[in-house]
Amino acid sequence: MKTFKAGGVHPPENKFSADAAIEILPIPKRAYVLTSQHLGIPATILVKRGDDVKTGQLIAKSSGFISANIHSPVTGKVFKIEDVIDQSGYKRPAIIIDTTEDIWEDGIEPSDKIEREITLSREEIIKRINELGVVGLGGATFPTHIKMMIPEGKNAELLIINGVECEPYLTSDHRLMLEKGEQILIGTAILMKALGVSKAMIGIENNKPDAIAHLSILSEGFKGISVHALKVKYPQGGEKQLIKALTGREVPSGKLPIETGCVVNNVGTAFAVYEAVQKRKPLIERVVTVTGKAAKKPSNFMVRIGTPISELIEKAGGIHENLGKVISGGPMMGKALTSPEVPVLKGTSGILLMLKEESAREKISNCIRCAKCISVCPMGLEPYLLEKLTFIENYEQAESQRILDCMECGSCHYTCPAGRPLLDYIRLGKSKVSFLVRNRKKQ
């Protein structure tokens, strides 16, 4: 079975919510829509206090090359525009909307009827993806329309759809593949048309045999789309690792995946593309898994963007008396939240609730140079060395030891027997090195 070669770990999968069908979460009474939900420049706000907005109406527009439109997830009145605490713990501008009812913007087709016919041209598809605010739903939230625009001199030949979901616990992509399989495949076909490629590969880890079987059968009705089972190994959902696993090609250090002729999109993105292109529906809702040992009822919800995370936890059985940590995302790369009151963003794939006893880090002891961090690093780096170089503030060395290649998958800290916070140091080193690199470019 295919997988990437170097490094990787296999944490306990704990996919508690794999059998929980997607439930539609009630629309929140008050929605908090942040203007920064994507990689790049925050969107510019178009509404003001007291304005009436409809579901799907454009409320903040893309304000730069790498940016994305944001639409109202609910119908109601703008209560105010204010900075709220986001998932990183910082305050960021948000549009706060008090919900009244649920009336959709004109032109959006709300029915569940599946539209197979792709009528739009390549340019129209990219334009619509851009207009309707579709971003990568795998976690990085890179605006999807930019991925569709192949740089001069490069050539796309293969579309890869990422259904790996290698993070433990999370099941939102898994459920989406089972319940919206046909739509994902149509979305894939749309992306193929937009890229002008004739081949697409869907990669799924083989701990989801039902999803592999379901999409394999459905893919027979689509030309050029094939489904591939992958050996379970974290971080296979990383773009570079997935390309390596499926094609054997390696993205050169510091370069973009297009160098290998591949464009990678998440299954969630493929679904959002289907909805945008075939139904004119902007990206205003997504599937979010609520799970973990402190989740009373592990669930998958279809959630409007801007819903406070506390409402999801409430719906999943409420707060556990022994709750110690709330994480947005999976246990390997997710962000620990300072409060469950922060809203769901376009990139929120799951909420992981951890018990107190599993929330603390391990005790730190001396590095014994066991080299386990080197053997698990999927990028072929030496985490112990990068930690030390950052600690002694030798950033020139850190740069030449390729600290910027680190994708922050966390395999090194996960595996370290001495419990050393390797990734904490590497993150710090990366930001210092990026700063040096930027300054050098200015000169």
Add this chain to the structure above:
Amino acid sequence: MDLLTVSGSPHVYDRTSVSKIMWGVVIALIPAMLVSFWYFGLGAVVITLAAVIFCVLLEYLIQTQILKEQTTISDGSAVITGILLAFNVPSNLPIWQLFIGCLVAIGVAKMSYGGLGKNPFNPALIGRVFLLISFPVDMTLWPLPIANRLVLTDAITGPTSLGVLKEGLLNQETVPELMSKLPDYTQMFLGNIGGSLGEVSALALIIGGFFMLYKKIITWPIPVSYLLSVFAFAGILHLINPDLYIDPLFHLLAGGLMLGAIFMATDMTTSPMTINGMLVFGFGCGILTVLIRVFGAYPEGVSFAILIMNATVPLINRGFKPKRFGEVVKNG
């Protein structure tokens, strides 16, 4: 609701720990320890026990009394140093000499560098070499196996097989003539020969080695490249002149090679960190071992070979990097 814990990712951790690794090594040493108790009896028990107690106690005292820091003796690393040092001395070594060995191993070779993980040289080997140079007579009186089970002092001693070989060759005897004076290979494999406590039984050491491989405490490159390079180098010499150079199998089974290749050269702290680096390290150990054994003044060269290669580890780490992802551009 209480305050939430906030920390950087990752939020889950593997269940390994330094102490689990160290106690795993201790378990892997048990077969060889039992063999040493069987062949050398009471002397082996006393030496092993004393070395472990000395090492743990010294580490505890240095940490609490001199360095004024929290003690880490429960991680098991001092226990390993104790056992390995005991494995490297004859079973009738005077206890006070053993104590000095432990003091050098723990005090000088380990704690003076900052403790576990910071020592450039293998502490047990430093202790052994210090003893060998300071007390060359006591360190080379090898009690015969089985015969001395119940004696603590005045044991009947004899030379090791490597000693017999070196002595004989110096007296102009040829290898075929010497073969009758050497133990047969089965006895050497099982450990029914004179020598340091823990080095005698290749079989018991190999069992421990496989346990550590299975538990992922060690990896294959160092032991394999070490043993193969000894076999190959000694084999070439043997092919050139079988009268002067004994066959390579003897070199594999004799002396401390198995102990060194499986337990000493593989010490995580003092060995390289990448597979290619480990192969070079093992190869260097192998060549140096044979060079010292065949052309040097000492009959045995494992300790010196490993210590010399320990010194090259920072260089090896600098020269042999892991294969970086995306470095070699392959398309198709």
